[in-house]
Amino acid sequence: MTSRVTLVSPAITPSLRRARFDDGDSIEAEGAARARAAAGALPAAVRVVASPSVRCRETASALGLDASAEPDLAGLDMGRWRGRTLDEVGAAEPEAVARWLADPGAAAHGGESVRQLCARVVRWLDAERLGDGRTLAVVEPEVVRAVVVQVLGAPEAAFWRVDVPPLTATEVTGRSGRWNLRLGHALASSGDVPVH
Known part of the structure; x- marks a missing residue:
């Protein structure tokens, strides 16, 4: 039994463009157009899910x-950092930002640590391994x-070393109790080669 999970990152938003922590803004018109052009290239899926954010639902x-x-x-x-840029937070709380970036268990902003996020996502991924067929998920970077x-x-500290471009x-x-990875290919427009 093989499970496949295709993770699609959201289209660009003003927050993403400005390196602002998500503040619930909508995807840009250009990003929506790119997503519409790529729609026919997505693989068929048994399950289709999305992060609950505005940008993922709109994508x-x-x-x-x-x-x-x-x-x-x-x-x-x-x-409390939601809606602010990293530069703004870094100027106001430099020690807290440094601690947050260096320690995956830190939640200096009063929200969730990288460790907590990773644990939550791993629980979901482990549940997906028990299924058969493909899950298509539009998710946050x-x-x-x-x-x-x-x-x-990889160690949790590697989290910040992974770039995830839009779309x-x-x-x-x-399979056999493990996952294999195929990294970040751009979504093709419907006339290009589809994602496998």
Whole structure:
């Protein structure tokens, strides 16, 4: 029995463009158009889910997907830093930012630590391994990072070393108690080669 999970990162938003912690903004028109163009290239899936954020739900819709919201795939809860840029927070709370970036267990912002996010995402991924067929998930970039760290058995500190561009697909396949990884290929427009 083989399980496949294709993780699609959301289209660009003003927050992503400004390196602002998600503040619930909508995807940009250009990103929505790119998602609509790529809709026909997505693989068929048994299950379709999305992070509950506005940008992931809107990206899923632009991709032509009827995705159900999956709370376990929510982005990192940034607590009081939500809606602020890293530069703003770094100027106001430099020690807290340094601690948060260096220690995966730190939650200096009063929200969720990287360790807590990784544990939550791993629970979801482990449950997916028990299924058969493909799951298509439109998820926050930090969810993709958590999956990559888990699949590679990398230390949690590697979380910040994984870049996840908008509208890319990362695939994991599970069999024999382990996952294999296929990293971040751009979503093809319907006339290009589809994602496998």
